[in-house]
Every structure is written in structure tokens, then in C-alpha cells.
Amino acid sequence: MLTKLTQWSRLKSPWILHLNTGACNACDIEVVAALTPRFDVERFGILLKATPRHADVIVCTGPATRQMKDRLIRIYEQTPDPKFVIAVGACAMSGCVYRGAYNVIGGIDQVIPVDVYVPGCPVRPDAVIDGVVKLLNKLKG
Amino acid sequence: MNDQTLIDKAKASLGDKVLDITNPAPRRIFIKLKVDDLLAAVNWLKNEMGFTHLATITGVDLGQAFELIYHFANSFTCVNLRTEIPRDNPLLPSICQLIPGAVLYERELQDMFGIVVQNIPDGRPLVLPDDWPAGNYPLRKDWKYERPPEVIPGGKR
Structure with a gap:
């Protein structure tokens, strides 16, 4: 019962943390665009959080720089x-x-384990949403 | 102020400190100096000619020497002071007493070329990562970088 409830709540409200580890900001703009009412990700319960302590999903843009490596591990x-x-x-x-x-x-996968890869340079907002939904389907199955 | 008056003023004020002065394009003046005369030239440019904006300092690795180009600008023209320091004894006087904002460029020179800037008010590393090994200067031409091997998570399929 309880596991079912946690599973349901996890699928219905994946709170994300948007993290830039050294990107050129093009992907960041697209991620922010994906959060606008035009794409309306809140219908999936996706909410941007300001701190990793509140987040379930880390949406990570940019290559892992040497300076960011320790900080990335800390955030993870x-x-x-x-x-x-x-x-x-x-x-x-x-x-x-x-x-x-x-x-x-x-890539990020040199430092922390990665679940979903979203290709594109920069990615389209649809692709970001598709990536999150693919992750949720992976959790469901 | 046109280029020729500025060249004449430079020759009159700096005298034999000027090794060479060229004007390869309109509103662009290269003044070549010895490194010992750098502070005097910056002082003259800033206080007498009104070149208060130091755009950047460029470092060039020439092999046996490092060339440093100080790009000054005012609302009329650009003046580039060029000086060379030997590679095996890369000592450079800081110009922060005249232009405090130059500290960022000088710290970057220290990081990327291993130039020792004397009398710098704040000599901490600026651009390189915290765990950067000492003695590695990426913009030196003879610096070689070995990329650590990448691992593919889960292996190649």
C-alpha cells in the first residue's frame, strides 16, 4: 500500500533541479522555455525547485568541467x-x-550516473519534456 | 586628436623609451617599449593623454620570450603598448597602482603563462580549476595535454 502510494506520488510530481555545469546557456534557455506555460509541464506535476534538497530529478546541462566536478558530486x-x-x-x-x-x-556520466540522455545542440523544449516523461515511464515499468 | 599628433606627442614625452612606433591602420597605434619603461608609459597614457580604459592585456608566446600587449582606448583611438619579457625569467611589474582593474588580467597572465607579476595586490589563481597541478601553464606553446581516458558507463554496445 505504502510503496504504491510513494510510487504514485513519485510519478505524479517529479520536482526537478536545473543545474548548469558549464554549458553555453543555450540549453538552459531551452530548459527554462520548457517550464513556461506554453509547454505547461505542470500538467505532469513537474516543478522547478531551487535547491537539490527538494528535488527528485537533476536536469543537468553542459559538460562536466574540472572545477565543477567536486561541486557536482556534492549536489548529487x-x-x-x-x-x-x-x-x-x-x-x-x-x-x-x-x-x-x-x-x-x-560528459556528466564521467562524474555521476545518468538515467536519461536528451540529445540536441541545443535541445528543443519538447525533447526535454519527452526525456522527463521517458524517465517516468521507466520508473513505472 | 588624430594619429599623427598622438605619435608626435608620444615621441616628445617618452623620448628614447620608445623603441618603435607604428601605425598599421587608422586609429591603431603600436608602441614598443622595454619592460622597465612600462609603468612610465602607462602613467603618461593615463594621466596626460586620458587613456583611462585598459581593454585587456594579451599574452603571446613567441618561443624565447613572452610578448605582452596592453590595449588602451579612449573615445578617439586605441593605443597598444607592446613589451617583451624573457621566457626563462618572466618577471613583469604590476600596473595596478595606476589601473586597479588590471588585477584580473594580471592574475590570468599568471595562471595561463606562468608570468610572475611583481607587486600584484592579489595574486591568487583566477581562471584555472582549484585542483589544477602546479607548473602547468595552458597557453604556453610547449605545454602538452594528455586527456584522461573516458569510461563509457555500461560499456560499448
Whole structure:
């Protein structure tokens, strides 16, 4: 009963944390655009939270930079379990144009485990929503 | 103020401190100096000619020497002061006593080239990561970077 209830509440209200680990801000603008009433993600219960302590899903844009590595791990550890990570954009997936630079480690998955990858440079807001819904379907199944 | 009057004034005021002065394009003046005369030239530019805006400091690795270009601008023209320091003894006087905002550019020079800026008010690292190993200067031409191997989570399929 209780597990069913937690499962239901987890699926109906995934609160997200928008985290930029060194992106060029194009993906950030698209993520913010996805949160506007035009796309209306609140119908899925998706709500942007200001702190990792309130979040279930970390929506991460940008490559993992060397400076951000420890801070990224810290944010990941501050997020309460169960936590999920969505890598948004080509940079968060592999490093994209920043790949191989001396201050970039690579994609987010080099530092923390990633559940869903959303490709695009920058991603479309529809793709971000699709990524979150795919994650929710993964949790359902 | 046109370019020629400024060149004449520079020759009159700085005298033999000017090694070379060129005017490759309109409103662009390169003044070559010895590094010891840099502070005097910046003082002259700022206090007598009204060049209060230091756009940036460029560092160039020439192999045996580092060239530093100080880009000054006022509302009429740009003046670039060029100076060279030897690579094996990269000492540079700080111009922060004249232009306090130059501290950011000088800290970046210290990070990226390993230039030692003397009398800098705040010499902490600026642009490189906190865990950056000492003695690595990314903008030096002979600096090589070995990318650590990437792991693919879950392996290649």
C-alpha cells in the first residue's frame, strides 16, 4: 500500500533541479522555455525547485568541467534518494565541442550516473519534456 | 586628436623609451617599449593623454620570450603598448597602482603563462580549476595535454 502510494506520488510530481555545469546557456534557455506555460509541464506535476534538497530529478546541462566536478558530486549527494539525473544536450552527453579541452572532463556520466540522455545542440523544449516523461515511464515499468 | 599628433606627442614625452612606433591602420597605434619603461608609459597614457580604459592585456608566446600587449582606448583611438619579457625569467611589474582593474588580467597572465607579476595586490589563481597541478601553464606553446581516458558507463554496445 505504502510503496504504491510513494510510487504514485513519485510519478505524479517529479520536482526537478536545473543545474548548469558549464554549458553555453543555450540549453538552459531551452530548459527554462520548457517550464513556461506554453509547454505547461505542470500538467505532469513537474516543478522547478531551487535547491537539490527538494528535488527528485537533476536536469543537468553542459559538460562536466574540472572545477565543477567536486561541486557536482556534492549536489548529487545532497539530493535525497531516490534521485535521477537527466543529461540535457550534446555537451552533457559527451562534452560536444568542449570535448578534449584541458578543463573539461567530458560528459556528466564521467562524474555521476545518468538515467536519461536528451540529445540536441541545443535541445528543443519538447525533447526535454519527452526525456522527463521517458524517465517516468521507466520508473513505472 | 588624430594619429599623427598622438605619435608626435608620444615621441616628445617618452623620448628614447620608445623603441618603435607604428601605425598599421587608422586609429591603431603600436608602441614598443622595454619592460622597465612600462609603468612610465602607462602613467603618461593615463594621466596626460586620458587613456583611462585598459581593454585587456594579451599574452603571446613567441618561443624565447613572452610578448605582452596592453590595449588602451579612449573615445578617439586605441593605443597598444607592446613589451617583451624573457621566457626563462618572466618577471613583469604590476600596473595596478595606476589601473586597479588590471588585477584580473594580471592574475590570468599568471595562471595561463606562468608570468610572475611583481607587486600584484592579489595574486591568487583566477581562471584555472582549484585542483589544477602546479607548473602547468595552458597557453604556453610547449605545454602538452594528455586527456584522461573516458569510461563509457555500461560499456560499448
